[in-house]
Amino acid sequence: MALDQTFVGRTYPPTEPYEVGREKIREFAVAVGDENPVYTDPEAAKAFGHQDVIAPPTFVFAITFAAAGQVVEDPQLGLDYSRVVHGDQKFAYVRPVRAGDRLTVTSTIEAVKSLAGNDIIDIRGEVHDESGEHVVTAWTKLVSRAPEEA
């Protein structure tokens, strides 16, 4: 079923802050096998001018995707999440995410399309820190595949 076009431009309330911990960053870096010391050693991070260890570039997706849950699970939108696949992902960084950040995400529906029975939704997540500084924007395209004909 085609999604409701009136959802385009809808912005959801900012999420509760997510506090970025050094050990969570370390866990993520280990999981992707990345031994760059800027993810685990505050001194190495400071040598590049960072206040504390920074997170790998895609780390923030866990936070923005959880925020996108507000959109995905909005019963009024009616997206069939069991059929959703991740189409595209993009990030634009003002600065890297770092340990100690308390990040909130504001999600906006940028586009809603139906193509060959597939529902396609573009969600933008604006990530800000506790002081209100813009840190990163994430764009996520989700595709809900058309059900097979019975």
Add this chain to the structure above:
Amino acid sequence: MTAQIQYADVEVGTELPAASFPVTRATLVRYAGASGDFNPIHWNEKFAKEVGLPDVIAHGMFTMAEAIRVVTDWTGDPGAVVEYGVRFTKPVVVPNDDQGALIEVTAKVAAKLDDKRVRVDLTAMSAGQKVLGMSRAVVQLG
């Protein structure tokens, strides 16, 4: 946010050191825990096949995380990555054996931009198939 690579030292076509990243089922379980993405298509073969996949597949975000390592290993400072985007074109299929799958990443400078920035185009292959499309990063050089 100073990168170790100098803008003046790169040209359009400059290749970054390529890298290959192995993925096993254990890798995916670990990534699921670290990322919070517990979708069973990434660890449950029975479920994956029931929804029409050939086998368990890697998280697209795992592949995205591996591919950018070619850039962050090149710059030294991951903070040099200003933009990064991909399209998930094919899944990385991860069989339940000791070998798993391999993600092979190559990258080259595609354009020199203003403010000492460059656009790097990435290619990620697994089992002979292109698993990421439109994979691009904008990188701040020194």
